[in-house]
Amino acid sequence: MVSNADDKGLSVWQLVMLALGTVVGGSFFLGSAIAIRAAGPVIIVAFLLGGLLVYLILTALSEMTVASPVSGSFRTYAERSFGPAVGFIVGWVYWAGLTLAMSSEATAVSFFLRDWIPGIPLAFLAVMVVVIVTLLNLAGARLFSHMETGLAAIKFLAVIGFILLGLMLITGLMPGKPPVGLGELQNEPLMPGGLQGVAGSMLIVMFTYAGFEVLGLAAPETRSPQDTIPRAILYTVLILVGLYLLSLAVLLPLIPTEALTQEVSPLVMALDARGIGWAARLINIVLVTAILSTMLAATFGLGRMIRSLALEGHAPAWLKERKEGVPLRGIFFSGAGMLTGVSLAFILPKQVYLFLVSSGGFSLLFAYVIIVATHYRFRKIHGCPPRGKCQLPGYPYSSWVGLAFLVIIISSMPFIPGQSSGLFAGMALVAFFSMYYYFLRVVPAVFRQNAYFKKKLNLDHVKRLRSK
Secondary structure, three states, rough: OOOOOEEEEEEEEHHHHHHHHHOOHHHHHHHHHHHHHHHHHHHHHHHHHHHHHHHHHEEEEEHHHHHHHOOOOOHHHHHHOOOOOHHHHHHHHHHHHHHHHHHHHHHHHHHHHHHHHOOOOHHHHHHHHHHHHHHHHHHHHHHHHHHHHHHHHHHHHHHHHHHHHHHHHOOOOOOOOOOOOHHHHOOOOOOOOOOOOOOHHHHHHHHHHHOOHHHOOOOEEEEEEEHHHHHHEEEEEEEHHHHHHHHHHHHOOOOHHHHHOOOOOHHHHHHHOOOOOHHHHHHHHHHHHHHHHHHHHHHHHHHHHHHHHHHHHOOOOHHHHOOOOOOOHHHHHHHHOOOOOOHHHHHOOOHHHHHHHHHHHHHHHHHHHHHHHHHHHHHHHHHHOOHHOOOOOOOOHHHHHHHHHHHHHHHHHHHHHHHHHHHHHHHHHHHHHHHHHHHHHHHHHHHHHHHHHHHHHHHHHHHHHOOO
16 A cells, blocks of 8 residues: 555544644633623624634635645735735734734633642642643644544533433433523513624634634645645534534523523533532533643744744744754744743732723734734735635625624724723734834835945946046
């Protein structure tokens, strides 16, 4: 049997599990309570819209990836379409925002771990979480994907277990428990916060889907990207939307949405409210696994993003790797960034840290805007990818709709208290890296150009004097 180099790459299901491992994390198990409380039962529609938007963004990314599976994914495509300034800004904003978001995940995990291991300082636990996640990422794409597959499987079994328990409670199949039926939905207003609450909840909804872009970053390490990436995207979206909608449909009859709080997982609260405490405690254990899995997969993407920036001269040259493979320096650098974020959590005042970390949501939405805009320009210039694999239905109208929805979601962030800080922090990040690029590249280039012309004028002047 002749071996093929492609056989050593990631398979469709390894990619799917990597993407799902990144996506299904603390944002769903814990943070979704904010969105559910703000939107009410109509949150199901919000999650469905979010899933359709994710499909649009991923399909746009897939078309470009099929045409050219490159390191850096959407950052590289943006640079090719709009120039080095956009590539620099979107790469660094994405890296900085996701690094801060993962620092907050490490801090959250430390609170859960302290309940199990009392007496150990929170800061030490958070640092150890970051160190372990960083070291595990050095294992390489193939071994890493096996670890991530195992962690992701635990999360999915927990979600499926919650769905089954919820259905048993609703239908009356749970021994010793009367049927819940429609339960709390009978007295629940459809939209307690109105359209404003639904619009404001969309940031958290998109947060629960965030991380799917790792499929593009992993493309160079897959076998036959032209076939693997589109299939992985389809399976990822179908599984995500199916799990989320089923979980919400089961959750809503079990507990009133106004009772939810961001300090406790809505799944845990729902089971506790119905007297199934043992299952609630299991969900809490899974919550730790989910956050660790998300951090592992996010660090996988962060290391490859920083390597892409270094290869283009947008990051320090020492971050380049001498050979292809695991971006060791990029992973260590990203780990150091997360340690810095964790340090801020325990050094700076709480409100300052939250202001910095909330920029993660804006950073991801900003990256999605760039993906859709880049794909729109890509299709106008190049048409369909090789072999005619046009995947995005309704182009260019679907691209316009996607961009409009993303802008509306960003504009709606202040509708929920606390989210406005994310908007301002994200805009500050974009402004900072724009100014940094200007002073790093534009100003020196102008000086060099002026020096060249000044030298040329002096030489011309000397020649004219000599001719006389």
